[in-house]
Amino acid sequence: MxxxxxxxxxxxxxxxxxxxxxxxxxxxxxxxxxxxxxxxxxxxxxxxxxxxxxxxxxPETKYVGRGGLKLERALADFDIDPSGYNCLDVGSSTGGFTDCLLQHGAVSVVAVDAGTNQLVWRLRTDERVDVRENTNARELKPDDFTAPFDLIVMDVSFISATKILAALVPLLTPTSLRMPTPETMLAQLWLRASTTILTAA
Structure with a gap:
């Protein structure tokens, strides 16, 4: 029992x-x-x-965590529709961002976190979610995945986002960067939202 x-x-x-x-x-x-x-x-x-x-x-119960509301606002501000996207969620924690992406039509989400046993059960058992726990995002490589990502979202607290960004850019599809350099892109994104988002053009 x-x-x-x-x-x-x-x-x-x-x-x-x-x-x-x-x-x-x-x-x-x-x-x-x-x-x-x-x-x-x-x-x-x-x-x-x-x-x-x-x-x-x-609004408080729409996603498994309040991070979902933050990402929903960011998607609206950037005019991003993740429908049909393969996504990467860095710092997935309980899964607020992952839940938001799925509810907005993402076909798959790889949930990466340095910790373990944080992602809620509903998302952990969702066939669209690939859980990667005990994973250092700075060590991610394209060969770790079956295909490049259309969209990467990130919400990290124990490390600067700038230390992770260089590892994430190669994981995107070839035409996905909106801005010419990662540094310019990050600066622009930080001006517009507290969440770092890389997306398909």
Whole structure:
């Protein structure tokens, strides 16, 4: 029998909330469903692999992490439609960016992170997602992948993005750079958003 956990802990572990308090707030709002049955108490326990769904389209619950909202805004600002794209998510963490890309039509996402066991289960088991954990993004090479990427997104906190960029440029499709040099491209992107995005022209 699967070990049971409190629903607020499960919500936090799967990325539906970024704190126990927010997980409990979701339960109190009556939007947490397990097996299509509403959960009324944050202390209720369920199997670790229980099917959990958040009903409604609140911005806070649209993606598995709030990073998804940040990327959604960046995609709109840059006028980027990832539909049909093969994407790379560097610093994937719980998967907010990955979730956003998939919901906007990306056909595949390689989720790279230096850590482990952070990507939420729903994305980890999605056949469109290739999970690459314990991976140093600075060591990525084109031969590590079956095809170049149309779009690369990055959200890193423990290392400067400039130290990773040089390794990412060769991973893009030949016609993907919008600007003549990586340095110019990065400078322009930082002026327009807090997220670094490389994309197809």
């Amino acid at each position: 699967s070990q049971k956990e409190r629903i607020d802990k499960l919500l936090l572990a799967r990325g539906f909330a970024d704190s126990r308090a927010k997980a409990q707030a979701l339960v109190m709002a009556g939007v947490v469903l397990v097996g299509e049955k509403r959960v009324d108490k944050a202390s209720e326990t369920f199997a670790a692999d229980a099917v959990i769904r958040i009903k409604g389209d609140s």
